[in-house]
Amino acid sequence: MTKIGSPAVCNRRRFVVAAAAATAVAVLPSLPALAQDQPEAKPWDALVKKILGDAKPVEGKLTIDMAEIAENGNTVPFTVAVDSPMSDKDYVKAIHLISTANPRPEVVVFRFTPAAGVAKAESRLRLVSTQDVIAIAELSDGKFLMTRRPVKVTVGGCGG
């Protein structure tokens, strides 16, 4: 900035700079919404990559059953299941459940054996706020299934 301008000029320049900054700030919040398909590295994103390695997950056969609106985020019942024969040669080894907004993305890992007969498990999780929940299933042939579903949370559940 120049030091030789009259105070009036200075003020006008400051105003222009401030206005530009304000515009930038106003525009910024909308950027993440535009970039939703390419999220920046979030903890849950790193966890998903760690589980999958180089594998490309496919959709289908894996379901998350959960209320669309969870009134109490402290305890949200859910069921995860894979349509699998659970035979010695073709079974589900594990289902990972991941939160996209909790302080830690890991929620639970269920590990199955063919002795289970059905690849299905239930529990209750904590959700701090409205978010997407992701499930990844690891199959005995090395393939992965992945699905995600949104859940609205009325009262968040991570305590004080």
Next chain:
Amino acid sequence: MQNPRVKLPEKAKPGEVIQVKTLISHVMETGQRKDADGKTIPRKIINSFSAKFEGQDVFSAEMFPGISANPYLSFFFKVPGPGEFEFTWVEDGGARVVQKEKLNVVA
């Protein structure tokens, strides 16, 4: 970590797929909360559960603070014949609770 509860069907047939429901009392302290003095309350959760039938692995779960207090876990089991389940819950620090339950199998 106390009062483990397991619900099995009263009777099961060989080859049938049954649902096993388990519950145990535990605060599942997340490690995220602070006490009245502003100090973080250390994490203390049940971090693992496993179910065996006649010594054979059936199902297990690795749990994180995202699992609710008094963790409920349910899974399924294809009945091979008569036998006994062994359920184990392990807390941070290594304390464990083991519960055995016979499955009533009728032909």
